[in-house]
Amino acid sequence: MKKYKLIYFGFTHCPDICPEELEKITKIVDKIDSTRLYKSYLIPIFVTCDPERDTPEAINEYLSDFSQKIIGLTGSKEEIEKVTKQFRVYNRKSVIGGSDSNDYLIDHSIYIYFVDPDGICIDVFGKNKDAEQCANYVLEHIKNKK
Numbered sequence: 001m002k003k004y005k006l007i008y009f010g011f012t013h014c015p016d017i018c019p020e021e022l023e024k025i026t027k028i029v030d031k032i033d034s035t036r037l038y039k040s041y042l043i044p045i046f047v048t049c050d051p052e053r054d055t056p057e058a059i060n061e062y063l064s065d066f067s068q069k070i071i072g073l074t075g076s077k078e079e080i081e082k083v084t085k086q087f088r089v090y091n092r093k094s095v096i097g098g099s100d101s102n103d104y105l106i107d108h109s110i111y112i113y114f115v116d117p118d119g120i121c122i123d124v125f126g127k128n129k130d131a132e133q134c135a136n137y138v139l140e141h142i143k144n145k146k
């Protein structure tokens with residue numbers, strides 16, 4: 001079966017943007033899965049931009065609040081830097097705490113990448129598209145390229 005992917009970059013300490021986007025991703029995937037024909041065609045992936053704090057355990061626990069379907073990924077600082085560069089994801093640490101260097105946020109771009117089974121990025125979904133619109137777009141694409 002051909003697997004398409006939705007790839008999103010964020011971090012588990014993100015106060016509001018990432019939760020919103022992960023809810024959106026969950027809605028998109030649930031909508032695709034609700035079609036009998038294309039169930040499991042779309043794999044949602046969350047990649048952290050905060051490998052220092054986001055251990056695999058922390059990511060799994062965080063994602064369990066949204067959907068069991070989302071695959072969480074982290075890596076070394078260098079690996080994350082490489083992949084965010086490849087996807088042109090803007091991400092920059094902003095320290096908010098005083099002396100506590102572990103108290104920071106990460107400014108990051110907010111895009112959901114729609115990637116086809118060959119690894120080609122077909123489109124990116126910004127905040128201007130809601131879950132319904134994204135799901136319809138994905139469904140149209142899968143139907144036409146099947």
Ligand code: NI
Nearest residue numbers: 010014017018
């Ligand atoms: Ni975020």
